[in-house]
């Protein structure tokens with residue numbers, strides 16, 4: 494285990510916080526407090542189109558209501574700031590430069606039309622391996638430079654290994670294995686210059702010295718991408734724990750069609766914070 498327990502809750506500010514997210518935060522907080530470590534809040538606001546005004550306040554408000562406190566975060570700062578990803582672009586740029594120069598990433602100029610046609614073709618073929626086909630992998634440096642100079646739209650993709658297995662250890666699921674040939678070369682820097690979740694979360698978890706990443710099970714499928722990023726950047730990955738979802742009575746993920754999903758809605762309904770905390 495790392496020298497010091499440092500865990501983070503990394504919400505995306507896309508609306509009222511789902512109780513599933515808050516439940517992950519409670520696990521982080523309990524784990525930090527139990528181990529005398531740090532609990533950090535980091536706002537993952539790199540998807541500019543999905544930002545909903547007031548989300549961060551609602552998130553913090555929900556946690557405060559439940560009696561959860563934090564040691565570093567967007568409102569109080571800390572030694573590892575800034576705690577908004579949109580203010581950390583220089584870090585992502587630096588990591589991207591490293592990946593481009595060590596051959597683990599490349600610029601891609603494929604148009605959205607080409608990608609849509611590719612997707613359609615893969616669906617029609619019922620292809621086992623879907624996603625990007627690696628067309629821009631082999632562009633020469635001079636061609637890349639010419640296309641950049643002519644102002645073409647570009648993204649940066651991470652080069653996943655073509656074969657082999659990425660193996661990880663999850664604190665809940667144990668040893669997990671992913672076949673590399675099933676993962677495509679995913680985007681790490683979008684055409685607007687912002688990083689994707691994958692790159693930003695790996696860079697920040699490293700720079701913020703996060704020891705344990707605790708998050709919902711739906712992120713387990715991202716683990717091979719993250720582990721390959723750690724490897725390519727020559728960084729030690731943290732420990733991972735992927736938590737089960739909060740389900741409704743029909744055993745599907747609790748959603749709006751079941752009724753209230755946010756802590757604040759339950760507060761308005763008169764639920765006591767201690768009852769909510771106990772349930773979560």
Ligand code: GLU
Pocket residue numbers: 502503504505537694707708709712
């Ligand atoms: N921003 C992601 C979310 O809101 C965080 C996932 C993670 O904890 O890595 O679910």
